[in-house]
Amino acid sequence: MLRINNKSLAIACASGSFKGAFAHGVLSALESAGIRANAYAAASSSVVPIAWAAIGETTNLGVDYWFAGLQLLKKPDIGMSQIVLAGIAHLSPPKERLFAPETPSYFIATSAVISESAANETQTEKARRLGRRLLVSAGKRDRSWVDEHLQVALFSTSNPKGELHLNASNFEEVAYASSRMLHGWNIPAWIDGKPFIDASYTCLCPAIAMVEAGYQEVIAIANEPGTLYQDMFQLEPIPEIYKGARIHIIRPDVDPKEYEVNFTDATEAGLIGIYQHGKQKGNEFIEHLTLE
Numbered sequence: 001m002l003r004i005n006n007k008s009l010a011i012a013c014a015s016g017s018f019k020g021a022f023a024h025g026v027l028s029a030l031e032s033a034g035i036r037a038n039a040y041a042a043a044s045s046s047v048v049p050i051a052w053a054a055i056g057e058t059t060n061l062g063v064d065y066w067f068a069g070l071q072l073l074k075k076p077d078i079g080m081s082q083i084v085l086a087g088i089a090h091l092s093p094p095k096e097r098l099f100a101p102e103t104p105s106y107f108i109a110t111s112a113v114i115s116e117s118a119a120n121e122t123q124t125e126k127a128r129r130l131g132r133r134l135l136v137s138a139g140k141r142d143r144s145w146v147d148e149h150l151q152v153a154l155f156s157t158s159n160p161k162g163e164l165h166l167n168a169s170n171f172e173e174v175a176y177a178s179s180r181m182l183h184g185w186n187i188p189a190w191i192d193g194k195p196f197i198d199a200s201y202t203c204l205c206p207a208i209a210m211v212e213a214g215y216q217e218v219i220a221i222a223n224e225p226g227t228l229y230q231d232m233f234q235l236e237p238i239p240e241i242y243k244g245a246r247i248h249i250i251r252p253d254v255d256p257k258e259y260e261v262n263f264t265d266a267t268e269a270g271l272i273g274i275y276q277h278g279k280q281k282g283n284e285f286i287e288h289l290t291l292e
Helices: 017-032 044-054 064-073 080-091 116-122 127-139 144-149 171-178 207-212 268-287
Strands: 002-004 009-013 039-043 105-113 150-156 194-197 217-221 245-250 289-291
Touching (some): 009 207, 017 044, 017 268, 044 105, 080 171, 105 116, 105 171, 105 207, 116 144, 144 150, 171 194, 207 217, 207 245
Parallel strands (some): 002 289, 009 217, 039 105
Antiparallel strands (some): 105 194
16 A cells, blocks of 8 residues: 655656656546645646646546647648647646646746757757757767756746746746757747757656655656656666655556557547556556555
């Protein structure tokens, strides 16, 4: 029997583009069971579903959210940047609720570009080539470029006076920046005039960040089976215990590709299937759970 202290609980979701329908299903199962966290943290594709989870309505958003992106993808001259921006603009929860004082803390992980040379590469026509090069580097587990030019930046509603304060005014910029992979997203990402790119380069799932923020229990939701790593370069696994805090990882039994759901393409049937699989895995987790 799992025991969770729900007085200091955070839920963190991994990135995964269309594969994120799995995490959305898990969130729906947790919500339906009445499990409410003190904080909700997102990376990349999980930004909108976990925003709805923060206000307790991610189940209402449902798999139709992913259908909308899929339909846009079928239109000519529509890329992933346009799909993500449309989702943020039209399918995010009402700001007056998301940023209300009584709403649990909401975090969005991003990757800050910290060198001038990298800003030139990431925010211009050079970005696609760099993005492809970084995918090759990820396959080789070579994080040298990222270590030199990027650092994780965690925006939060619980940081009202800091540079990384997440609020109604910068939400769209932060949400898009968190989701912008260089190889396939052609619109640059800026937050308050500063360059940022997808969270996955530095933070695949903000579970560790939630412990660093002071939460003693974290439910981390992965979108692929196997080890959940701290970033896409797969050098550092996310442990089950970190600085005395417990991290409970929920992951699919199979790669969503088995459901015909990949990062940037999917079928409607596949999205339904992987969303329902997420609900199944969420319910399995709940069956073994005792709240303290």
